Amino acid sequence: MTPACPVSCLGLRTVGDLVRLLEEAGRVARLPDEEHPAGLVAHRHPSGVVSLDCPLECLALPGRTVNRLLYYRKSCRTVGDLLRLLQSGELLSIHGIGVGTVADIRRVFLRAGINPDDWKVTDTT
Missing domain, CATH: 1.10.150 (DNA polymerase; domain 1)
Structure with a gap:
């Protein structure tokens, strides 16, 4: 995959797919919940x-x-x-x-x- 690839190379078909990808990237980067962009995390786990x-x-x-x-x-x-x-x-x-x-x-x-x-x-x- 290169920067010239279309977004579909990421397996994204919907905005929900993009949101899940961004949320997972935040988890992998171990960002605290308050650092996630507003509106992306609809449900938090204690x-x-x-x-x-x-x-x-x-x-x-x-x-x-x-x-x-x-x-x-x-x-x-x-x-x-x-x-x-x-x-x-x-x-x-x-x-x-x-x-x-x-x-x-x-x-x-x-x-x-x-x-x-x-x-x-x-x-x-």
Whole structure:
């Protein structure tokens, strides 16, 4: 990649993708939260811990996966909602989500400090 490459070389298709990239750059640079540009960080984690109440964006899932989840079920908005889908086996019924994507989701949970096999989430619907 060179400076002459189009922005699409970065895998950016939406403003949300750009915001996530900038937020991740701030985390990698270990900037304190108050040094992030105003409006870019919509959700903060006390002590950097992702909880079941956090929005899906906190898991740093690929945009394509988040879009599939949001369009499949409007109620899949939080980490807990996704964990319920994963544990129920319902993820594989979503168009465009296969075994590889489910494995990726499991890895993202583990990177966030959540072992899906250790959590018992009850259905609140």
